[in-house]
Amino acid sequence: xxxxxxxxxxxxxxxxxxxxxxxxxxxxxxxxxxxxxxxxxxxxxxxxxxxxxxxxxxxxxxxxxxxxxxx
Numbered sequence: 001x002x003x004x005x006x007x008x009x010x011x012x013x014x015x016x017x018x019x020x021x022x023x024x025x026x027x028x029x030x031x032x033x034x035x036x037x038x039x040x041x042x043x044x045x046x047x048x049x050x051x052x053x054x055x056x057x058x059x060x061x062x063x064x065x066x067x068x069x070x071x
Contacts, residue, residue, distance in 0.1 A: 013037065017068040018049055018059065
């Protein structure tokens with residue numbers, strides 16, 4: 001499934017999955033489902049994510065994150 005990128009910024013929707021690649025050799029990828037899109041479009045867009053372990057947090061994506069679309 002493709003990643004949505006607009007102007008270098010990840011674009012995501014509710015239901016999409018976010019994946020954070022680890023830059024440490026022994027660390028696993030983090031995966032979660034976007035349950036809310038917060039803020040405006042562009043560099044202020046961030047997400048409420050339900051992570052694979054069940055907890056939720058607000059997440060501002062960095063260069064190590066990509067989105068798997070739900071569509």
